Amino acid sequence: MSSPDGTAxxxxxxxxxxxxxxxxxxxxxxxxxxxxxxxxxxxxADHEAAQPAAEVMTESGVExxxxxxxxxxxxxxxxxxxxxxxxxxxxxxxxxxxGLVVLIVAFVGIFLLALAIPALVDDKSxxxxxxxxxxxxxxxxxxxxxxxxxxxxxxxxxxxxxxxIAIGVALFVTYYAPKRLAxxxxxxxxxxxxxxxxxxxxxxxxxxxxILRPVINGLSTALGWIPLFEKPPGDNVGVVFTASVVLAxxxxxxxxxxxxxxxxxxxxxxREGALALGATRWEMIRLSVLPYGxxxxxxxxxxxxxxxxxxxxxxxxxxxxxNGNDPWNSSIFAGGETFASKIANNAAEFDSPEKTGAYxxxxxxxxxxxxxxxxxxxxxxxxxxxxxxxPRRNRRxxxxxxxxx
Amino acid sequence: MxxxxxxxxxxxxxxxxxxxxxxxxxxxxxxxxxxxxxxxAVAMIPLLWILWTVVSKGYHLLxxxxxxSQSQRGITVRRAGGGAYHAIMGTLIMAxxxxxxxxxIAILGAVYLxxxxxxxxxAKVVSFMIDILTGVPSIVAALFVYAVWITVFGFNRVxxxxxxxxxxxxxxxxxxxxxxxxxxxxxxxxxxxxxxxxPKWKTILKVVxxxxxxxxxxxxxxxxxxxxxxxxxLLILVGYSKNINLxxxxxxxxxxxxxxxxxxxxxxxxxxxxxxxxxALTLILLVLALNxxxxxxxxxxxxxxx
Numbered sequence: 127m128s129s130p131d132g133t134a135x136x137x138x139x140x141x142x143x144x145x146x147x148x149x150x151x152x153x154x155x156x157x158x159x160x161x162x163x164x165x166x167x168x169x170x171a172d173h174e175a176a177q178p179a180a181e182v183m184t185e186s187g188v189e190x191x192x193x194x195x196x197x198x199x200x201x202x203x204x205x206x207x208x209x210x211x212x213x214x215x216x217x218x219x220x221x222x223x224x225g226l227v228v229l230i231v232a233f234v235g236i237f238l239l240a241l242a243i244p245a246l247v248d249d250k251s252x253x254x255x256x257x258x259x260x261x262x263x264x265x266x267x268x269x270x271x272x273x274x275x276x277x278x279x280x281x282x283x284x285x286x287x288x289x290x291i292a293i294g295v296a297l298f299v300t301y302y303a304p305k306r307l308a309x310x311x312x313x314x315x316x317x318x319x320x321x322x323x324x325x326x327x328x329x330x331x332x333x334x335x336x337i338l339r340p341v342i343n344g345l346s347t348a349l350g351w352i353p354l355f356e357k358p359p360g361d362n363v364g365v366v367f368t369a370s371v372v373l374a375x376x377x378x379x380x381x382x383x384x385x386x387x388x389x390x391x392x393x394x395x396x397r398e399g400a401l402a403l404g405a406t407r408w409e410m411i412r413l414s415v416l417p418y419g420x421x422x423x424x425x426x427x428x429x430x431x432x433x434x435x436x437x438x439x440x441x442x443x444x445x446x447x448x449n450g451n452d453p454w455n456s457s458i459f460a461g462g463e464t465f466a467s468k469i470a471n472n473a474a475e476f477d478s479p480e481k482t483g484a485y486x487x488x489x490x491x492x493x494x495x496x497x498x499x500x501x502x503x504x505x506x507x508x509x510x511x512x513x514x515x516x517p518r519r520n521r522r523x524x525x526x527x528x529x530x531x
Numbered sequence: 532m533x534x535x536x537x538x539x540x541x542x543x544x545x546x547x548x549x550x551x552x553x554x555x556x557x558x559x560x561x562x563x564x565x566x567x568x569x570x571x572a573v574a575m576i577p578l579l580w581i582l583w584t585v586v587s588k589g590y591h592l593l594x595x596x597x598x599x600s601q602s603q604r605g606i607t608v609r610r611a612g613g614g615a616y617h618a619i620m621g622t623l624i625m626a627x628x629x630x631x632x633x634x635x636i637a638i639l640g641a642v643y644l645x646x647x648x649x650x651x652x653x654a655k656v657v658s659f660m661i662d663i664l665t666g667v668p669s670i671v672a673a674l675f676v677y678a679v680w681i682t683v684f685g686f687n688r689v690x691x692x693x694x695x696x697x698x699x700x701x702x703x704x705x706x707x708x709x710x711x712x713x714x715x716x717x718x719x720x721x722x723x724x725x726x727x728x729x730p731k732w733k734t735i736l737k738v739v740x741x742x743x744x745x746x747x748x749x750x751x752x753x754x755x756x757x758x759x760x761x762x763x764x765l766l767i768l769v770g771y772s773k774n775i776n777l778x779x780x781x782x783x784x785x786x787x788x789x790x791x792x793x794x795x796x797x798x799x800x801x802x803x804x805x806x807x808x809x810x811a812l813t814l815i816l817l818v819l820a821l822n823x824x825x826x827x828x829x830x831x832x833x834x835x836x837x
Contacts (some may be wrong), residue, residue, distance in 0.1 A: 128675065128805055140534065202575045210730060212730060212732045213730050213731050215732070216732035216735070216736070217647055217731070219639050219731065220639045220640070220642045220643035220646070220647050221643055221648070222639070223635075223636045223637075223639035223642075223643060224638040224639075224640050224644065224648060224653070224654070224657040225657075225661050226636060226640070227636075227640055227641075227657055227661055227664065227702070227703075227706070228656060228657055228660045230584045230660075230664065230699065230702075231660045231663050231664055231667075232688065233675070233679075234667065234671065234672075234675045234699075237675055237677060237683070238671075238674065240678075241682055265536065268804040289835050290570070291570045291573055291574055292574075293570075294566060294567045294569070294570025294571065294574075295570050295571050295574045298567045298568060298570065298571040299571075302567055302568065303571075311571065312757075313826070314575065314578060315574055315575075315578075317578060317819070317822065318574070318577070318578050318821075319742055320756055320815075320818050320819055320822045321578075321581055321760075321762075321815060321818075322759075322760025322761075322762070322788060322811075322814055322815070322818060323760065323761075323762065324760070324762045324788050324791050324811075324814075325581065325585060325760075325790065325791075325811050325814070325815065326581070328791070328795060328807070328811065329580070329584055329585075332798070333579035333580070333584055334577075334580075343803060375577045378574055381747045382574070402693060406556055406557065406559070406560035407560055407563075407564070408560040408562075408563035408564070409556070409559075409560070411563070423629050429666070433666075435668065436666075436667070436668020436669065436670065437668070438668065438669060438670045438762070438763040439762040439763060439766075439788075439792075464667060466670040466763065469674065469767075470670060470763050470766050472766065473767045474767050476677070476681075476767075479682065482677075482682065485674070486674055486677075486678060489670065489671050489674040491666065492668060492670070492671055493668075493671045496666050496667065496668055497663055497666070497672070499666070500662060500663055500665070500666035501659075501662075501663070504659065504662050511656050
């Protein structure tokens with residue numbers, strides 16, 4: 127008769143088994159005061175709270191013990207007493223797992239920092255403002271300015287492209303598509319998230335980049351007087367702009383999914399109120415849906431931005447690495463390297479601690495940037511949560527009203 | 532009436548003028564509809580295009596039995612032949628180890644958030660950290676494991692290190708979806724269980740978790756789908772091997788993303804290109820199968836969201 131949870135083996139190693147004959151003697155003398163009765167004795171011997179429960183059992187005698195046995199053999203719920211060892215063990219495990227998550231995030235920061243500091247101390251140039259990247263050797267010189275610029279500009283352009291389309295798709299799914307079409311469409315957009323990033327990279331550079339060439343040429347002809355849009359000579363399509371468009375496709379499902387959920391939660395009364403005033407469908411959306419979902423869309427965009435900042439392989443494949451002799455170019459129609467693509471591209475260089483330290487320092491900056499962006503997204507959600515809290519409360523009150531009526 | 536007149540100025544600028552010419556308003560409405568439908572079409576193009584590209588270029592190698600049973604051992608970039616068995620097994624083994632480590636922590640963590648820590652400050656900290664972990668780029672996770680596994684402990688680059696970094700990526704996905712599912716379990720079930728004298732931990736294990744089981748499995752599948760396609764940790768934490776290596780603690784290991792990466796610079800060679808697209812199709816099929824399975828399980832699970 128072993129407990130199903132395995133916490134109370136019948137023969138306990140801590141020597142209590144030796145006491146059992148005594149207990150049996152007691153049973154013969156006075157059953158009423160014996161806390162450990164029959165089969166229950168070994169079952170609950172382990173648990174602190176076993177005593178009161180067993181005492182209750184003894185009042186109704188053998189019958190009670192018999193019924194307990196049958197429920198257990200049926201394989202149904204074992205009604206152990208509340209507050210015993212299992213609870214403390216399981217609660218401890220659950221709390222430990224929660225704590226582990228906190229520890230992991232802390233460790234990511236601490237370990238990266240610990241390994242980056244020696245390299246940063248040796249760095250002969252300004253880490254934050256230098257564009258040179260020559261780690262290792264006697265005179266290591268490296269700075270993140272160029273990497274930071276390319277990472278941020280490519281992600282921001284990706285966000286600017288993705289967010290309007292994502293809002294459109296989210297509105298289409300929630301308020302435009304016929305009901306029967308809405309769910310398949312939502313799933314199809316979600317499938318975009320299932321395509322591995324390396325495939326986006328291959329497709330992006332081989333098939334998508336060539337059709338972007340006229341767009342790149344057109345934009346640079348029209349806006350070339352701005353340094354940002356100045357096209358360097360040559361016919362390179364592995365440029366920041368191409369990477370941005372592919373990144374936009376990759377973050378589209380993230381932004382769409384969150385916007386969709388928030389738009390769908392717009393209170394019916396707001397929407398019907400707008401329509402009752404004679405608003406067209408678009409005016410209804412501008413009056414009720416968009417204001418209601420604004421903070422949700424902003425935080426969804428931030429999450430998308432975070433994804434774009436950290437994307438590695440697609441960017442690695444698409445972006446052409448500028449030749450060492452070329453002057454640094456701030457144009458989005460030039461090649462470049464992001465934090466992530468730089469690190470992945472040079473994984474083979476992780477041979478000496480100094481070099482590795484330089485790349486880990488770059489990774490740390492990326493971690494901090496994504497940390498800030500994601501925290502901002504979280505804070506926006508927390509500060510104004512019309513999208514997540516109000517409708518639920520409404521639903522509950524409605525249900526309560528229905529119940530009382 | 533006066534009250535309304537007094538209130539009206541406060542809403543100026545916020546309320547749309549609904550009294551204008553109906554023609555202009557109808558035009559705007561139509562324009563918005565067109566733009567929104569167009570946005571949807573624009574979003575669908577890349578999906579269909581990518582799927583078409585990969586399927587049309589990769590399917591013929593998948594039809595041969597060799598693809599599923601042979602490795603690339605001794606096959607140079609110019610030659611045809613061999614298969615992806617080594618890479619498929621590598622991807623599956625690393626994903627399996629990842630799941631074995633991540634899923635118990637994720638489920639226990641979700642149990643903590645929903646059943647034990649609800650509303651406490653500690654739970655808020657944990658919840659915030661999960662959001663941060665969700666946003667950690669795969670390359671940072673890989674660098675972290677590199678720092679611990681290789682720089683600090685001095686171990687070699689092996690498949691297990693990749694699994695460790697994938698745990699960081701899978702954990703928040705499974706934890707969040709499990710948390711959502713546990714929240715959906717009606718309190719009546721818990722109360723009924725407590726009323727029968729069942730301790731809390733047994734209530735969680737035998738009532739709450741089984742009720743939410745379908746949703747939890749869905750989360751696990753989606754988490755697995757996310758980590759299987761990751762390439763960055765593979766590039767940093769394990770070398771690509773063309774041979775079959777089923778030991779995650781020793782030696783380099785093949786995986787589908789690195790198999791694609793291996794030959795991607797040689798796409799001018801027809802045999803290399805075939806291999807790359809076939810590996811890409813195999814990877815997409817694996818990931819899509821997990822996604823579809825997840826949706827199927829979600830559909831038949833006992834509790835529904837909303």
